[in-house]
Amino acid sequence: MTAGSDPRGRCAVYLRNGSNSESCLASRLSRYIDLTEAELRFVARMERDSRPLKRRQAIYEIGELTEELHVVKYGWALVYGAPVRGRRPILHIYLPGDVMGMAEIAQTHAVHATVMRTDGMICPFPRAAIADMYAQVPRLGALIMALNSLEHLGLRQRFAAATSLNAEAALIQFLLALKNRLDAAQTQETARFYMPLTQSELGDHLGLTSIYINRLLRRLNDRGVLTLRDKHVQIHDPDAVSETAGLRNDWTNIDQSWFPA
Known part of the structure; x- marks a missing residue:
């Protein structure tokens, strides 16, 4: 299977069954299972x-009112919380291939605002399709459920970083986690990846000021840990940095022992 991308996250993927797909969702799923025709x-x-x-x-x-879920065909989207002391915290970042709205599926109305960070395309589908998925292609439903659980594990790691790591390590861990998610969608598989967030947005996501983010990025650049240029981040030794930041890459493997046949 091979993959290509443009900066917005469009996918061009050759699946294991020999077919070609421009679906980042299909690309993400096919990383773990050979997708059947159904x-x-x-x-x-x-x-x-x-x-x-x-x-x-x-x-x-x-x-x-939220009556639909969405697949992010390409582009990035941000989930915003209510303003706090003049700042609007960024709670989550949707990337190409993500299924948007799974966290809110128990609610009839949006709990948070979701806004496109870049130009992009989303694919709405009714919530009832989730029930159809479990009935018609249950293995696919199990995999999407498993991927959604990885999002929750990522939130736990970010919370742990915010409470136990210093700001520099928390920033490194966030950038590595972003790279791992992009790798899982196969929009890229190199140490260098597209990252359109401003320093102010990074601060709103990590609970830091944009001035402090700027200082941290300069320090990491001067030490040769990473380079940020033209909205692209290059992490020079991802494995070593992951170990230093204490980040576990949960996206490389999924336990499928409980999946239906």
């Missing part, structure tokens, strides 16, 4: 309708 058709059904969006265009506002 599973590929269901993914295509999830991405049948598409909605192009511009940068800063809102997908959901707080309190808005």
Whole structure:
């Protein structure tokens, strides 16, 4: 299987069954299982309708009725919490191939605002399709459930970093985790990756000021740990840095022993 990308996260993937797909979701899923024709058709059904969006265009506002989930076809989106002391915290970052809205599926209205960070495209599909997935292609449903659990593990690691690591280590851990998620979607598989977030947005995500983020990035650059240039981050020794930051890459393997046949 091979993969290519452009900076916005479009996927061009040759699946193990010999077919070609531009679906980042199919790319992400096929990293773990050989997708059957029925599973590929269901993914295509999830991405049948598409909605192009511009940068800063809102997908959901707080309190808005949410009747659909979305596949992120390409582009990045940010989940914002309510403003706190004049700052709007960034709670989560959606990347190409993510299924948007799984965390809110128990609610009828949006708990947080979701806004496009870059130009992109999302594919809305009704919540009822999740029930259809478990009935028609249960292995696919199990895999998406497992991937969603990795998102929760990532939140735990970020919380642990915020409470037990210094700011520099927390920033490194975040950038490494971002790289691991992009690798899992196969939009890239190098130490250098696209990262359109501003220093202010990094601060809003990590609970730091943009001035402090700027200082940390300069320090990491001067020490040769990473390079940030033209909205791309290059981590020069990801394995060594991961060990130093105490980051476990949970995206490399998924326990499939409980998956239906």
